[in-house]
Amino acid sequence: MIHHLALTLEQRPEVLERVLRVVRHRGFRICNMNMTEQDDKFLQLNMAVDSDKAVELLSRQLDKLLDVTQCVVTTPSAMSQTVNG
Amino acid sequence: MEQGQTISGSQAVIEVLAAHGVDTVFGYPGGAIMPIYDAIYGSSVKHLLCRHEQGAAFAAVGYARASGKVGVCFATSGPGATNLITGLADAMMDSIPVVAITGQVSSAVIGTDAFQEMDVLGLSLSCTKHSFMVGSLDELIPTLYRAFEIAASGRPGPVLVDIPKDIQVGQLEYKTPLQAVAVEMAIDSDAVAAANTLIRNAKQPMLYAGGGVGMAGAVSELRDFIARTGMPSVCTLKALGAVEPTTAGYLGMLGMHGNQAANHAVQECDLLLVVGARFDDRVTGKLNTFAPNAKVIHLDIDAAEQGKLRQPEVALTGELQQLLPQLGQMLDIAPWQQHVAELAEQYAWRYDRPGELIYAPRMLKQLADKLPNDSVVSCDVGQHQMWVAQHMWFRKPEDHLSSAGFGTMGFGLPAAIGAQISRPEATVVTVSGDGSFMMNVQELTTIKRRKLPVKILLIDNQRLGMVKQWQQLFFDERYSETNLSDNPDFVTLASAFDIPGRTITQSAEVEGALDEMLNAPGAYLLHVRIDEAFNVWPLVPPGAANSDMIEDLEA
Numbered sequence: 001m002i003h004h005l006a007l008t009l010e011q012r013p014e015v016l017e018r019v020l021r022v023v024r025h026r027g028f029r030i031c032n033m034n035m036t037e038q039d040d041k042f043l044q045l046n047m048a049v050d051s052d053k054a055v056e057l058l059s060r061q062l063d064k065l066l067d068v069t070q071c072v073v074t075t076p077s078a079m080s081q082t083v084n085g
Numbered sequence: 086m087e088q089g090q091t092i093s094g095s096q097a098v099i100e101v102l103a104a105h106g107v108d109t110v111f112g113y114p115g116g117a118i119m120p121i122y123d124a125i126y127g128s129s130v131k132h133l134l135c136r137h138e139q140g141a142a143f144a145a146v147g148y149a150r151a152s153g154k155v156g157v158c159f160a161t162s163g164p165g166a167t168n169l170i171t172g173l174a175d176a177m178m179d180s181i182p183v184v185a186i187t188g189q190v191s192s193a194v195i196g197t198d199a200f201q202e203m204d205v206l207g208l209s210l211s212c213t214k215h216s217f218m219v220g221s222l223d224e225l226i227p228t229l230y231r232a233f234e235i236a237a238s239g240r241p242g243p244v245l246v247d248i249p250k251d252i253q254v255g256q257l258e259y260k261t262p263l264q265a266v267a268v269e270m271a272i273d274s275d276a277v278a279a280a281n282t283l284i285r286n287a288k289q290p291m292l293y294a295g296g297g298v299g300m301a302g303a304v305s306e307l308r309d310f311i312a313r314t315g316m317p318s319v320c321t322l323k324a325l326g327a328v329e330p331t332t333a334g335y336l337g338m339l340g341m342h343g344n345q346a347a348n349h350a351v352q353e354c355d356l357l358l359v360v361g362a363r364f365d366d367r368v369t370g371k372l373n374t375f376a377p378n379a380k381v382i383h384l385d386i387d388a389a390e391q392g393k394l395r396q397p398e399v400a401l402t403g404e405l406q407q408l409l410p411q412l413g414q415m416l417d418i419a420p421w422q423q424h425v426a427e428l429a430e431q432y433a434w435r436y437d438r439p440g441e442l443i444y445a446p447r448m449l450k451q452l453a454d455k456l457p458n459d460s461v462v463s464c465d466v467g468q469h470q471m472w473v474a475q476h477m478w479f480r481k482p483e484d485h486l487s488s489a490g491f492g493t494m495g496f497g498l499p500a501a502i503g504a505q506i507s508r509p510e511a512t513v514v515t516v517s518g519d520g521s522f523m524m525n526v527q528e529l530t531t532i533k534r535r536k537l538p539v540k541i542l543l544i545d546n547q548r549l550g551m552v553k554q555w556q557q558l559f560f561d562e563r564y565s566e567t568n569l570s571d572n573p574d575f576v577t578l579a580s581a582f583d584i585p586g587r588t589i590t591q592s593a594e595v596e597g598a599l600d601e602m603l604n605a606p607g608a609y610l611l612h613v614r615i616d617e618a619f620n621v622w623p624l625v626p627p628g629a630a631n632s633d634m635i636e637d638l639e640a
Contacts, residue, residue, distance in 0.1 A: 013218075014206055021210050060389035066215045066235065 002031060002048055003055035007062065008070040009043040015067045019045065022065065026058050027051055042069070086259050094225050095124035095253045098186065101229040102130050104261070107157050109506050111135050111144040115161025116201060118188025120253035122159075133506060133535055136527040138165050140499040142172020143525065145183050147503025150486045151461050151511070153302070155182045155236050156503060162188050163201030166247070167208065171493060173243045174212040178490030179323060180300055182241035184232050189218065189249040205247045214242030222255045227262040238267065240387040241300055270403040277411045280382045280399045284314070284413055287356035289421045291376075292316045293339065293368075296323030296489065297361020297385060299482025303405035307360060308332075314413040317425040319347040321362050323489040326479030334425050340368040341625045342471040346428035348631040351376050353424075358412075359383045361405055364394040365490070374630035384408050434476060441591050442616050445469065445544055446476040448595050449516070452542065453477035455599060460484060460512040461504040465497035465521030468550035471621045473516050495524030498541070502528060505537045512540070512603065519545040519572050529582040532608050540602050541584075541610040543575055546617040554620045559627070579610040586610030 009015045016035070023030060032048040049058065055073050062071045086092070086100045098121050102110065109131045114122040125132050135141040138160040145156030160169045166187040176183045190199040209216035215235050217228050225248070232244040284290060298307050304327050311318055317334030320327055328335045336347035348370075351357065357379040362368070369375035372394060383390070383397035384405060391400040401408050436447040449472050456462070463486035464473045470487055479485040486504060488496040501515035522543055532539050549567040556564050576586045586609055589598045595613075602611040623634040 013220075014210070014216075017207065018210055025211065054392070057389075057393060060391075064387070064389055 001052065002050050002075070003058075004074040005047045005049065005055070005059060005062070006070075006072045006074060007045040007047070007068055008038070009045055010067040010069060011037075011041055011043060012067050015043065016045070018065055018067060019062060022061050023047070023049060023058065026061050027053050028058050088260055090259045091256055092259050093120065093124065093253070094222060094248070094255050094257060095120040097226050097257060097259060098229065098248070098253070099124045099128045099130055100259060101226060101233075102157060103128070105155065105233050107155070109133055109148070110157045110159055111141040111148070111503065112159030113138050113141055113161070113165060114159075115165045115188065117162035117190055117250050118159060118165070118186075118253075120250065121186070121188065121248070132159075133502070133531065135499060135502070135531050137525065138168030139171050139495065140502075140525050140528045140531065142169045142183070142185065143175070143496055143499035144503035144506070144528075144531070145185070146172060146176050146181050146496075147463060147486055147500030148507040149176075149181050149183055149503070150500070151483050151504035152507035153483065154507060155184055155233055157184050157186070160185070160187050161201065162190055162205070163203045165201075166205040167203060170208060170212055173209070173245065175488055175491040175493045175496065176243035177212050177214065179296065179488070180241050181243065182236040183243040184236050185243060185245045187245065187247045188253065189247045191251040192249045193251065195249065205245070209245040209247075212243070213245045214240075216245040216247070218247040219249065219252050222252055222257045225252055225257065226260065230262050230264070234264075240297075272403055272407060272411065273401065276399050276401050277408075280401060280412055283356055283380055283382055283399060284358070284416070287380075287416070288418060289354045290316050290356040290358060290416065290418065291351050291354035291379070292318040292358045292360065293321075293351065293362055294318060294324040294327050294360050295321045295362025296482070298324055298327040298405060301361060301386065301405040303361070303409060304481060306406050306409040310409050310413050314416050315418065315422060316358065316413070316416060317350060317422065319343070319351060321365070321368055321489070322474050322487055324362070324482060325474060325485050326482040330478040334422055336425065336429055338474050340365075340631070341370065342475065342621050342623070343631075344432055344434070344475070345623055345634055346425075346432040348625070348634060349428055349432075350425050351379075352630070352632045354379050357381050359385075359397070360409070361385060363390045369394070370625045370631040371628055374632070441593070443589065443592050443595060443613055445472050445613070445615050445619060448599070448613065449473055449476040451595060452514070452599055455603060456514070457512050459508070459510055460514065461486065461501070461508060462514050462516060463487070463497045463500040463504060464516040465518055465524075466492045466494045467518045467521060468546075468554065468621045469516055469518040469521075469544045471551075494521040497521060498525050498528045499531070501539045502531055502537060505539050506535075513538070514540040514542060516542045516544065518550060519543065519547060519569055519575070520549045522575070523572075526578070529579065529584060532584065533582045536607060538605075538607050540605070540608070541579070541586075542602065543610060543612050544615055545572065545575065545612060546615050546619065547572060548617045550617070551621070553617070557620070558624075575610065575612045584608045584610050586612060588612040588614060590614045
């Protein structure tokens with residue numbers, strides 16, 4: 001299933017590697033990606049990822065990265081129905 | 086240090102360590118970190134030279150685990166940094182607060198394949214909580230402060246700071262950065278209410294406590310919860326010590342080599358209260374058969390653990406110290422408590438194995454009973470590690486250092502060194518196996534160097550025992566590369582490092598030898614020969630449910 005993610009990243013030389021590594025390691029395949037510089041502090045990264053897994057398994061891992069200031073899933077799955085999930 | 090004073094980047098590193106109360110750093114010098122080693126020379130921060138960077142990393146882990154403080158290690162660029170990696174990965178898997186500082190080649194030659202250059206920031210991405218390469222002198226002090234804050238806050242973990250040599254020698258004005266005020270996580274009162282409803286309605290609840298309890302400093306909150314509710318409990322490998330062993334309804338460790346009572350009770354429960362644990366495969370066995378009838382309440386500081394492997398009915402993300410007091414009341418579950426007590430009695434460990442050979446489980450029980458209040462046991466990985474977990478008992482999680490998530494052989498000896506440094510008054514014992522011991526055996530020199538009174542209990546079956554056990558059970562007794570009968574003479578080896586010791590082979594010798602080891606004024610190695618036929622029981626076979634444990638085939 002294809003999921004869309006919108007991330008705001010701090011400008012660090014390694015931040016894109018950090019995000020891509022987590023996407024791969026947690027079992028998602030990137031099908032589409034676009035990154036733009038917002039200003040000298042932040043980057044905007046939009047991704048479409050493919051996996052059988054619930055997208056929250058990825059978005060929560062990305063949220064934990066300290067250089068990821070925001071991670072929004074634009075295609076929610078059933079998992080988000082848990083209390084405080 | 087006065088604000089605004091001009092010092093070198095290297096001096097600033099040492100100042101930041103001192104400002105964070107770091108009394109000892111573990112490390113190994115080399116070309117690209119020489120300015121920092123020059124700055125620590127004669128400073129207020131002590132340094133303990135380990136004899137391999139992996140030993141330094143594990144010593145920092147042991148220091149952190151035994152004390153709750155942040156452990157710090159140093160290494161040079163290239164091979165120094167790559168040698169740290171295993172220790173950082175271990176700290177990552179067990180959520181241990183460590184700050185690793187590595188020297189890097191000068192900024193001008195980064196990316197030119199300079200001597201001892203390696204992309205350490207790239208290497209760090211998968212095995213640290215966070216990492217930095219310092220890009221300018223202005224960034225140095227704020228980055229180091231941030232590294233300490235990240236390592237210790239939230240779910241702790243290792244942080245690496247790679248510092249190019251030109252930054253180390255550059256001059257800067259010392260300034261303490263403004264510290265961000267920690268924001269308390271809000272508690273979801275709806276989720277708390279939902280959790281309390283589930284707890285109140287449960288007929289057969291079980292508490293499954295993990296390493297997060299100790300990491301969060303929530304041991305007393307957990308014990309209060311158990312006292313308040315009477316809920317039966319089990320612990321993971323890393324949580325051992327969180328529940329007092331004599332607590333009513335406490336069944337010990339669950340999982341692959343857990344106690345049968347612990348596994349059966351979890352399989353039968355109708356509510357599983359998970360506190361700071363993460364449904365590791367060594368805990369759950371076949372995941373979709375784990376606690377099949379249970380509703381799940383999952384408490385964790387890390388939202389990414391909620392639903393990672395088991396979807397909870399109620400997820401409570403936050404500080405365990407704040408969450409636990411909001412949950413539970415005295416429960417009316419007498420028939421379940423009675424059943425749990427019967428399971429505990431039915432599957433209680435037995436130590437009455439006859440024969441003159443040394444029975445390691447009995448020896449470790451004896452050792453636990455002899456240890457003073459202030460004691461730390463570190464162990465390596467394999468059969469002896471599981472015997473320690475099954476048969477020793479601990480007063481608190483900080484007293485039991487075991488490479489749980491990463492399962493790193495070679496952990497025990499350097500971790501014991503770190504523990505002895507952070508808790509100098511404690512009796513520190515490392516329980517090792519003949520395979521694991523050889524993996525960081527060079528650290529015997531570190532014990533000699535600082536005259537540390539670390540006790541080494543070396544259980545020797547001349548085999549790579551856990552692998553041998555699996556070959557016997559699951560690989561048709563084809564013993565590929567697990568015969569270690571050409572081991573060195575361990576007592577002679579220890580004596581080369583001025584560490585006295587003796588070898589025992591008979592059950593009757595155990596009591597006296599343990600006393601001799603514990604009463605030795607300095608380091609001591611007790612070499613214990615056991616029969617290679619002894620395996621770790623019970624066991625959940627790979628791919629099986631926890632209800633299908635197999636017992637000793639020979640007993």
